[in-house]
Amino acid sequence: MTxxxxxxxFFQLAALLxxxxxxxxxxxxxxxxxxxxxxIDEGLPPSFSPxxxxxxxxxxxxxxxxxxxxxxxxxxxxxxxxxxxxxxxQGDGDLSTRAVIGVVLALVYSLALVxxxxxxxxxxxLMPALLLAMGERRFxxxxxxxxxxxxxxxxxxxxxxxxxxxPAALFTS
Amino acid sequence: MIxxxxxxxxxxxxxxxxxxxxxxxxxxxxxxAIPGLTASMAVALLIPYSFYFEPWVGIPMLLGxxxxxxxxxxTTAILIRTPGxxxxxxxxxxxYPLAQQGKGAKAIKMALYASVFGDxxxxxxxxxxxxxxxxxxxxxxxxxYTVLIVLAxxxxxxxxxxxxxxxxxxMLLGVTIGIIGLDPITATERLTFGNPELEEGIxxxxxxxxxxxxxxxxxxxxxxxxxLSGRAIRYSDKPxxxxxxxxxxxxxxPTLFRASALGTVIGAMPGLGSTVAAFLAYGQARxxxxxxxxxxxxxxxxxxxxxxxxxxxxxxxxxxxxAFGIPGDIAAALILSAFMIQGINVGPLAFSENPTxxxxxxxxxxxxxxxxxxLGLGLVHVAKFAFxxxxxxxxxxxxxVASAGSYALRGSLFDVQLVxxxxxxxxxxxxxxxxxxxxxxxxxxxxxxxxxLRTVLLLASTYDAHLLFVFERPAFLTMSGLxxxxxxxxxxxxxxxxxxxxxxxQ
Numbered sequence: 001m002t003x004x005x006x007x008x009x010f011f012q013l014a015a016l017l018x019x020x021x022x023x024x025x026x027x028x029x030x031x032x033x034x035x036x037x038x039x040i041d042e043g044l045p046p047s048f049s050p051x052x053x054x055x056x057x058x059x060x061x062x063x064x065x066x067x068x069x070x071x072x073x074x075x076x077x078x079x080x081x082x083x084x085x086x087x088x089x090q091g092d093g094d095l096s097t098r099a100v101i102g103v104v105l106a107l108v109y110s111l112a113l114v115x116x117x118x119x120x121x122x123x124x125x126l127m128p129a130l131l132l133a134m135g136e137r138r139f140x141x142x143x144x145x146x147x148x149x150x151x152x153x154x155x156x157x158x159x160x161x162x163x164x165x166x167p168a169a170l171f172t173s
Numbered sequence: 174m175i176x177x178x179x180x181x182x183x184x185x186x187x188x189x190x191x192x193x194x195x196x197x198x199x200x201x202x203x204x205x206a207i208p209g210l211t212a213s214m215a216v217a218l219l220i221p222y223s224f225y226f227e228p229w230v231g232i233p234m235l236l237g238x239x240x241x242x243x244x245x246x247x248t249t250a251i252l253i254r255t256p257g258x259x260x261x262x263x264x265x266x267x268x269y270p271l272a273q274q275g276k277g278a279k280a281i282k283m284a285l286y287a288s289v290f291g292d293x294x295x296x297x298x299x300x301x302x303x304x305x306x307x308x309x310x311x312x313x314x315x316x317x318y319t320v321l322i323v324l325a326x327x328x329x330x331x332x333x334x335x336x337x338x339x340x341x342x343x344m345l346l347g348v349t350i351g352i353i354g355l356d357p358i359t360a361t362e363r364l365t366f367g368n369p370e371l372e373e374g375i376x377x378x379x380x381x382x383x384x385x386x387x388x389x390x391x392x393x394x395x396x397x398x399x400x401l402s403g404r405a406i407r408y409s410d411k412p413x414x415x416x417x418x419x420x421x422x423x424x425x426x427p428t429l430f431r432a433s434a435l436g437t438v439i440g441a442m443p444g445l446g447s448t449v450a451a452f453l454a455y456g457q458a459r460x461x462x463x464x465x466x467x468x469x470x471x472x473x474x475x476x477x478x479x480x481x482x483x484x485x486x487x488x489x490x491x492x493x494x495x496a497f498g499i500p501g502d503i504a505a506a507l508i509l510s511a512f513m514i515q516g517i518n519v520g521p522l523a524f525s526e527n528p529t530x531x532x533x534x535x536x537x538x539x540x541x542x543x544x545x546x547x548l549g550l551g552l553v554h555v556a557k558f559a560f561x562x563x564x565x566x567x568x569x570x571x572x573x574v575a576s577a578g579s580y581a582l583r584g585s586l587f588d589v590q591l592v593x594x595x596x597x598x599x600x601x602x603x604x605x606x607x608x609x610x611x612x613x614x615x616x617x618x619x620x621x622x623x624x625x626l627r628t629v630l631l632l633a634s635t636y637d638a639h640l641l642f643v644f645e646r647p648a649f650l651t652m653s654g655l656x657x658x659x660x661x662x663x664x665x666x667x668x669x670x671x672x673x674x675x676x677x678x679q
Contacts, residue, residue, distance in 0.1 A: 106572060126573070131565055135402060153573055
């Protein structure tokens, strides 16, 4: 493991440790209220599980940091082949602008379009926008394909399975 | 008794029940492939229609639907990293890498063979060992469940990443997300911060779709424009990449037997279900494999194990239902309701008083497996159409289906929003090398673990707070012994492998 990779891992550990400490000291007391007098005889208080998880996370990161400090990366040269990560598990380099645009579009869709315009209209707006972001410039794929997909999904859920999709609050109120 | 068996077989071997099974399996395969529709939901959708038929027609249709949906969900898990039902989440791990290598058809066929194998294995166990398995399953109490889940969490968290701490931390994050909602004992709100949407807890479907499918769509959107305008899924023209050879199937046989046995035992135990079985079988297959380094990169055994295990649950979760009248999971509860409405008795007395309907159901289960195999091979050909779809069209369609699927189960807009928030979180996690699958495992197992752990502590309080009471339980002792033996064997094999690596380099 190079110095830079080790430093990056230390930085990750420090940032995450800080986050877990904040979770333990701020989030748990604010988010979980234990009933008075509730102890081990009653099957543990509600805050037991989040506190236990936080302690485990802190212990895990401290042990990893200590291992890195004392031994470097013990799994690197003679590593067990079983430790080699698969493609899903590796860092994926920098996020591209398109991925960020995709995330923003999806969040706008779920937070604003679907609640106000409903599933059908919202999806008819999202899909061409996504296709445009992914470099599609032809008229037919930008118009006909989204219409077919949205219609098929609507027909499957609403007509065939009788499962309601999000309605348009703007049009119904 | 032979007369009753023959009578039962005759009842099931009719054209009507055969057509019902075909319809049930076909509908199950198609509904199972739709993200957001679980196997239980598929069964629930069909239940009202089943009452129009005779019990020997209606119930086989439901059973066929359940089996079909478990296999159908694996096709989308393999091709687009979107498990149709939670049970296929573990199939993503190796199925999707295989599809990326152009071996999607091979992976789906392996999933099909494994599903039918697991199904048949557990059905045979159900037929011959139902009473025995039910007794074993009932010997499992909260202490045994707790040990089993802790072992599963630790091993699955560690094996899925390098360095292991990232997998374990992701798993703990999943456990934390699982804590959100009402406390199971005191009904106190935990980490909801007054948001009523969070009181019910975070749904499994938004978690699965968000972390697996949506995060992958976001990641792939970052590909080059040339990649995005190409085919969605690579397709290999080589025949060996599109079929499972006899040699490959034979090499997967030990995995299939182990995973099916595990799935059968898990299915017989109320409350665990097919998703847990699939993940446990995946971990077990990886530990037992001579090539564990191939797991996560497209190992056929990595598809065979979870598929055999999750389908094996479908037969054996009828064991507590038929033997004691206790449904093991939601799907079994739905099937129990169908039994009751159709006037079929289940439970200990059913075998002594009127076992003929039960033999008819056994026959229908075996018929459904054969139908699942034949229709599944047809589905592979239909799935091939997905190979020709342009990537950008498929990616944008996945987001639309994801939002519809996440809304379907609870009718909540909040779930639609969660899907995309989890997609973003998944993208960030992958960017920093944190695996998302242990997070899902932690989330799935958290409620079972917490409920059982706290029950054990409550039980301990009745023994004057002596936790040592668990060592008086034969099932706990047997399980602990098996775990110690298994862990020692794994550690020994790992130690040997580590020693072998430097030797090979010299």
